[in-house]
Amino acid sequence: MHSAAGNITITIYPDDAAHFLDGKFKLARQSVPVTLPVTHACFAFAEPGYYAVALFHDENNSGHFETTMLGLPADGFGFSNNPTLYLGPPDLGKARFEARSGDNPIAIQMKYY
Template sequence: MKGRTAAFAVAAGLLAASPALADQGCAGVRAANSSRLVVQVAGVRPAVGEVAITVYPDDKRRFLAKGGKLARQRVRAAASVRACFWLPQGSYAVAVYHDRDGDRDFDRTLVGLPAEGFGFSNDPETKTGLPSLSAVRFRVGPGERLAPIQMKYLR
């Protein structure tokens, strides 16, 4: 019985020390060549519903396309929210929206304008339409990369 207890204690210690388990708040799998992307979204109002934070690869065919995402996290809405992702080093884009009603769909008005808050990495101008991938692309190098985004509301 002592042998089983000792083996269980060792196994529990190894699991507790596992980097994958220590980083459960981050989407993706931590690997030797992974970097940590932290997305910080500010200006969320009101603090109801959730904020969807989506990471896209450096591929204009996949940017904002159905099924084009690499990873997504949904976090409870607050004035400022954070999400993190383990990613290989490379170039990416991030899009966010404030899903106030929790329907997991980006709502639009009758004329097609955004009815919910939204934002992109690099905070590009969006008055004339959606930004290009080149306007929102950023590089994730070794270590940790912070991507601040300001939520925008049209009304």
């Protein structure tokens, strides 16, 4: 993160491309205070399988992902697998990961415009 202000909001999505990034279909969401240089969070999955993570840096604690008047992200953001982005969010195939029994650490790099 480029500052310690605000929270990181982390959302877990199921392996369903038709509903990726649709908040109505999220499996879990939590906001955690920013800690620098690394912020940690933990989720428990009901069962092993494929999932995707999307997160954003809510510096002003607005509670939602903000964009500029041009439609560009105003908040920092990231996705599991740290996919390269081209004019929009990645598709599910680029962000999905396999969660197995036990710990499944993933590291996500925050991106800012």
